[in-house]
Amino acid sequence: MAGEDTAALLRQPDAPKRATLLELLLDVVYVAALALISMRLADDVNWLGAARVLVLLMAVWWIWSITALLTDFYNPEQLGIQLVVAWAMFGSIVMTAALPHAFRQQGWVFAGIYVGIHVGRGIVLVALLRGHEAQARAARFLLWFVVSGVAWIAGAFLPSPMRLALWAVALMIDYVGAALRYPTPRLGRVPLYQYDKASEHLGERYQQFIILALGDIILVPVVQNDGRGFSTERLGGLLLAFATMLLLWHIYVYRAGAFLQVAIRRGPGRTTRWAPYTHMLMVAGIVSTSAGFELVINGSRSRAGLGWVMVVVGGPTLFLIGRTVFEYEIFGRFSWSRLLWLVVLVGIAPLLVSPPLIVAAAVTGVALLGVGLSDAIRAKRMSAPGGHSTRS
Template sequence: MAGEDTAALIRQPDAPKRATLLELLLDVVYVAALALISMRLASDVTWLGGVRVLVLLMAIWWIWSITALLTDFYNPEQLRIQLVVAWAMLGSVVMTAAIPHAFIDHGWLFAGMYVAIHVGRGIMLVSLLRGHEAQARATRFLVWFVVSGTAWIAGAFLPNPLRLLLWGIALMIDYIGGALRYPSPRLGRVPLAQYDKGSEHLGERYQQFIILALGDIILVPVLQNDGRGFTAGRLGGLLLAFATMLLLWHIYVYRAGAFLQVAITKRPGRATRWAPYTHLLMVAGIVSTAAGFELVINGNRTRAGLGWVLVVVGGPTLFLIGRTIFEYEIFGRFSWSRLLWVLVLVGLTPLVASRPLILAASVTGAALLGVGLSDAVRAKGRPSPVERSEQP
């Protein structure tokens, strides 16, 4: 039997829903990581460069997602859980520093820290929870991360493209394992009831991360300023980046920002399981959008080219797709107006490829404004998610 000391590690239903200061500090590390990934994409706008960026992003995102799930299931006010979070933070700092060289000469550092974060966390939790029923949950996670860790470490010592291939396989193991609820020998899967423990705290964590990540749309092009100052074109690009950031924020938090909070409250198990995957699309969209505005503001092409336009247009498109899928999975409601605007963006992409890149960014911004107006028209006269949740 587990003692009261061990049981205190599990979050109680009446625990505070607000994120701790340590969790907010953790987010700052990941905002820096996303900024570096955006810069990497802007410096290598090729199909291979895009795949590499996707692998780096998926690795960084999975660490954050699992840590958010950890602090929602366990009590983040407990010192021992805070040490687990601090371990993830330290490893993430090292991984972030290794991002520019992950596919060159520091692959072992990036992969090694990824594995150390997950496996180290699992070992610590299995040890801390000895005698408690939650130990089985930690063990399931640990088993899967040991399996994927083998591919991560092996890939780190192989040349490209084998490194990219093995890391991609490792990520598929991680993401599929999460989707299947980490089935393990003799232990089975994580019970659905444990996902139903998802609270408003988890919804708040995702909202906080998205809001902080949106700041990279301004941060990345400003950090990459090469010292040439701001021409009228550059200033216009910065203002357009600011407008795009606000529009994406509005689309995400539209209707009092209650969308995700209500989803977690009304259908916690489904929301908890789907949020990491749909939000990955939104985060990828933010990364691409930030890279796109770095190209808009600091690029020196008179004609954009299809690759650059795909970065600029593809970012908001991915964001819209992720937001739409998540809404459908939670509420069973599909936004056809958003799909229409996605089709408009896809259709216009080849038409603006031979034009200045700021035209593609302007067209994309206009489409996002259209999404916001369409949402307002569609929702006119309907109760908000908060109002619907309060109805008997």
């Protein structure tokens, strides 16, 4: 039987639901990482650049997501778990510094740290949980990250196009393995009841990350200011960025402050398994939106161009898709008003190629305002007698 010290590593049902200060400190590292990724996208607006940015973003997001799951399943007040989180934080700092060089000669730094974070965490947990049934869970995670790690390390020493392809394969292993519950020889899959142990703490962690990430919509264009001062158009772009940030916050949080908490109480297992993927879409949308406003405020084109429009309009579109799919996976229903506005955004995008980019940003902002108003109207109807207050 496992000793009391080993059993204490697991989060207890009556444990505090609030995030620890160490977890919040970890999130700060990712604000910088997302900002750098947004800047990279703004500097390289083409299909190849977008593919590279997506690979980098998915890698960075997966470290945060697995670490959030770690601190929800295990007790973050235990020294051993705190050391694992601190290792993830240090590795994330190095990865962030290596982001601009990931597809250059020093790509091995980015890949090596990514693998080191996941494999190192697995080794430590397997050692700490010796004799406890939770050791099998840690072993499953470890095996899958070792497999994907081979592709990560091999790709780091290949030319850039082949590196991109092999790293994409590695990410597919990571993401698909999690979706399949890490099937492992002799150990099988992670039991569903372990996902059902998810607490409201996990919902709070996702909310905190999204809120911090939204700040990059203002941070990136301001930090990247090229020193030309403020024109009327640049000031208008900054106001649009601020308004867009608030609208995305409203869409995510309004009647969703409890949305994620309600979802976890109703179906913790399903929420835990789907939240990383749907929130990945929302984070990708925020990164694209941040890059878009850097182009709006600091760009110099008289006409937008298709690539720039796709960045500006595509960001909020991805965010809305992620939010809509997550609601469907949890409650089995679509928000039809959001779907309608998504169709409007996609349909109007080709018409925004010729005007200045700020026009595309303004039209997108109007669409987001429409989403927010539609949500408010629907919420008011649901709160009326005979409505269903759990709808969002």
